[in-house]
Amino acid sequence: MSAETEEQSSGFTRHGSDDYVANFSSSERQVLINLVEQIVELLGERIDNYDDDPLAAMIGITSFDSPPDDEVLMRLLPNAYAEQVDASEFRRYTESTLRARKSANAMSMRIDLKSSSDGYVEVDHDGANAWLGGMNDIRLALGVRLNVQANSHEDLEILAPDDPLRGVYAVYSWLGWLQESLIQALMDDAL
Numbered sequence: 001m002s003a004e005t006e007e008q009s010s011g012f013t014r015h016g017s018d019d020y021v022a023n024f025s026s027s028e029r030q031v032l033i034n035l036v037e038q039i040v041e042l043l044g045e046r047i048d049n050y051d052d053d054p055l056a057a058m059i060g061i062t063s064f065d066s067p068p069d070d071e072v073l074m075r076l077l078p079n080a081y082a083e084q085v086d087a088s089e090f091r092r093y094t095e096s097t098l099r100a101r102k103s104a105n106a107m108s109m110r111i112d113l114k115s116s117s118d119g120y121v122e123v124d125h126d127g128a129n130a131w132l133g134g135m136n137d138i139r140l141a142l143g144v145r146l147n148v149q150a151n152s153h154e155d156l157e158i159l160a161p162d163d164p165l166r167g168v169y170a171v172y173s174w175l176g177w178l179q180e181s182l183i184q185a186l187m188d189d190a191l
Contacts (some may be wrong), residue, residue, distance in 0.1 A: 010023055010181075011177065011180075012131075012184075012185045014188045015109070018125050019123065020118075020123055020124075020125075020128045020182060021121065022121050022178070022182075023119050023121075024113070024116075025119060028119070028153070029113050029119050031171060032109065033110060033113050035171075036106040036107070036109045036110045036134060037110065039102070039134070039141060040106045040107060042076075043073075043076070043102050062096050065088035065089065065091055066088065067079055072141045072144045072165070076140055076141065086172050102134075105130045105131075105133035105134035105137065106134045106138075108130035109134040112127065112131075128182055128185070128186055132179060132182060135175050135179045136179065138175060138177070139175050140169055142171060146165060146172060158170045
């Protein structure tokens with residue numbers, strides 16, 4: 001996203017008693033759709049051949065007790081405990097549900113964006129929360145690719161114009177601004 005594109009965006013604003021709206025340019029809409037589709041694909045459920053226990057399958061307990069190999073997935077689905085035995089047990093009981101919730105947030109964003117041919121998106125309070133969760137997951141994924149833990153924002157701001165990460169950082173920053181606008185709109189509701 002260039003500064004020019006950011007000027008086209010108004011971010012989210014409160015509309016009525018329980019709705020929040022944003023107007024995206026065609027390119028912004030396409031970027032967001034692409035990113036949410038990548039998150040949905042990344043979060044695709046691991047195939048679990050654990051069908052010995054129908055009750056476990058029904059309530060979402062899996063046989064997976066190890067963290068994902070992919071560094072982005074590890075950031076999206078981190079260990080809950082430092083102790084490996086506790087982390088493994090917790091993962092068996094929660095990873096499936098967490099994947100489903102994160103996928104649902106991304107799919108909610110995708111549906112809103114795809115159903116808006118003119119870029120005008122309107123969401124209710126639940127939709128706003130889904131957008132916050134979905135945007136956060138996208139920023140976490142981009143943050144891993146940018147290595148934001150090791151790179152300061154100052155370092156990322158001065159990336160060379162031909163550095164492929166410069167565009168990634170621009171989208172990362174824009175999503176932060178977009179999240180902030182939605183949080184502000186939600187806070188306006190609370191006042």
